[in-house]
Amino acid sequence: METKVISGVQFSKLPNSYIRPESERPKLSEVAECNNVPIIDLGCEDRSLLAKQIGDACREYGFFQVINHAVPKEIVDKMVGVAHEFFNLPVEEKMKLYSDDPSKTMRLSTSFNVKKETVHNWRDYLRLHCYPLEKYVPEWPSNPSSFKDIVSTYCNEVRALGFRLQEAISESLGLHKDCLKNVLGEQGQHMAVNYYPACPEPELTFGLPAHTDPNALTILLQDLQVSGLQVLKDGKWLAIKPQPDAFVVNIGDQIQAFSNGKYRSVWHRAVVNADRARLSVASFLCPCDAANISAPKELTTGENRAIYRDYTYAEYYKSFWSRNLDQEHCLELFQN
Ligand SMILES: O=C(O)CCC(=O)C(=O)O
Numbered sequence: 594m595e596t597k598v599i600s601g602v603q604f605s606k607l608p609n610s611y612i613r614p615e616s617e618r619p620k621l622s623e624v625a626e627c628n629n630v631p632i633i634d635l636g637c638e639d640r641s642l643l644a645k646q647i648g649d650a651c652r653e654y655g656f657f658q659v660i661n662h663a664v665p666k667e668i669v670d671k672m673v674g675v676a677h678e679f680f681n682l683p684v685e686e687k688m689k690l691y692s693d694d695p696s697k698t699m700r701l702s703t704s705f706n707v708k709k710e711t712v713h714n715w716r717d718y719l720r721l722h723c724y725p726l727e728k729y730v731p732e733w734p735s736n737p738s739s740f741k742d743i744v745s746t747y748c749n750e751v752r753a754l755g756f757r758l759q760e761a762i763s764e765s766l767g768l769h770k771d772c773l774k775n776v777l778g779e780q781g782q783h784m785a786v787n788y789y790p791a792c793p794e795p796e797l798t799f800g801l802p803a804h805t806d807p808n809a810l811t812i813l814l815q816d817l818q819v820s821g822l823q824v825l826k827d828g829k830w831l832a833i834k835p836q837p838d839a840f841v842v843n844i845g846d847q848i849q850a851f852s853n854g855k856y857r858s859v860w861h862r863a864v865v866n867a868d869r870a871r872l873s874v875a876s877f878l879c880p881c882d883a884a885n886i887s888a889p890k891e892l893t894t895g896e897n898r899a900i901y902r903d904y905t906y907a908e909y910y911k912s913f914w915s916r917n918l919d920q921e922h923c924l925e926l927f928q929n
Contacts, residue, residue: 597691598703600717600790600870601684607794611713619830619864621796624823627831630654632839635757636661640764647758648765651852655859656824656843658836659758664750666838669814671739672747676872678737679719680788690719690734695914698722699732705801706914715792715865716800723748723876724782744784748876751812752782755878758810758842766852772889776851777809778881785875789821792865800863800871805922806845807913808879813841819871825860846913846924847880847906853888854900858924882907901927 631650637643650657680687692700693707700720704713722729726745734740759777760770774780789800800821815822815835822833822841833841849858865871880886887903904927913923 597693597707598684598687598701598717599715600680600788601682601687602790604793607715607792607797611715611798612794613712613798617712617802618797619795619799619823619862621864624830624832624864627824627826627833630833630836631657632836633657633659634661635659635663640761643761644765647761651762651765651844651848651856654824654826655849655857656833656841656861658833658839658841659754660836660839662754662840664747664754664840668743668747668750669838671743672814672874673816673872675737675740675743676719676786676788676874679734679740679786680717680870680872682736686736687717698729709916712798714801715789715795715798716863717788717790719784719786719788721784721786722781723784724752724780747874748782748784751876752878754840755780755782755810755812755876758812759878762810762844762848762856766855766892768889768891773809773848773851776880776884776886776889777847777878778884780809780881781879783808783877783879785877787863787873787875789863789865789871789873791868791870793867795865795867798865800865803860803862805849805858805860805924806843806877807847807910807923808845808877809847809851810845810878811843812876812878813843814874814876815841816872819866819869821863821865821871822873823862823864830862845877846909846922847886849924850886850901850927851888853892853897855892858922860922879910880906882910899929902929 690701703717763773817835823830846858884906893899
């Protein structure tokens with residue numbers, strides 16, 4: 594079978610199909626490190642303080658890091674370990690799971706949307722649907738043999754964390770804690786295990802170009818040793834230094850719509866480096882397909898008229914995957 598993935602393949606120079614035009618390159622020397630990323634202590638018992646901190650972070654940044662999040666360190670370490678083991682498998686073994694069809698519920702793929710894009714990205718990724726686990730786990734990789742157990746446990750923990758965060762986000766908007774969850778319905782959960790091999794010419798390409806996430810909430814586990822995540826703040830790209838024992842949380846497009854534009858689905862991207870491979874694990878909480886996404890009336894009264902039209906998540910998701918990743922914000926297509 595033709596080799597399509599890049600992990601485990603040797604490259605002495607960057608293949609032409611990965612080279613961005615000059616104006617679209619990451620300009621790594623111009624990126625500053627973000628020293629004031631909001632770090633939110635979820636162990637805080639003062640709910641109104643927590644809601645305030647989360648609200649400020651969602652409004653000003655669209656992302657934050659959480660510590661004391663109650664996901665056991667052992668489970669996180671095992672997740673990272675098994676993800677590395679998976680990407681270190683021989684290419685032929687990984688290729689058994691390869692697909693470039695975004696509608697597949699389990700696939701190993703590369704770049705972003707290889708059939709649509711004109712320039713590729715320096716990333717391989719394993720994309721899994723994770724909820725309900727009993728439906729999807731049987732199709733997950735059985736090599737490494739511990740993969741299914743470790744990843745299922747991780748998924749349960751992250752889902753519970755996501756729901757706690759959604760309650761706090763709802764409260765931070767002055768709403769009942771269940772309001773956001775009620776709009777999102779029985780939420781789906783997806784995972785992208787991203788692997789960015791060391792890249793011969795990192796200045797010329799991206800791991801993932803700038804994008805916002807189409808879902809509701811993303812919980813990202815970053816490689817502690819190798820940074821690469823950057824977010825756009827006030828028109829400037831900022832590098833997010835990995836913080837020990839923390840997750841990066843970012844607001845997705847659906848919370849931007851639910852909040853009537855008060856909270857921002859942040860533009861972010863992943864850059865690569867010449868020396869070391871980087872791993873990240875993104876867990877996405879997604880509204881159910883039939884969820885009718887609309888801001889509650891408390892947020893659309895008076896001067897705050899509804900910015901977006903109502904739509905179903907199925908409609909949104911289809912529109913997201915039919916585009917290239919770095920086009921305009923997909924939510925703009927749903928403005929009133
Ligand atoms: O690898 C990262 O830090 C970012 C990953 C990401 O944005 C994604 O999977 O959507």
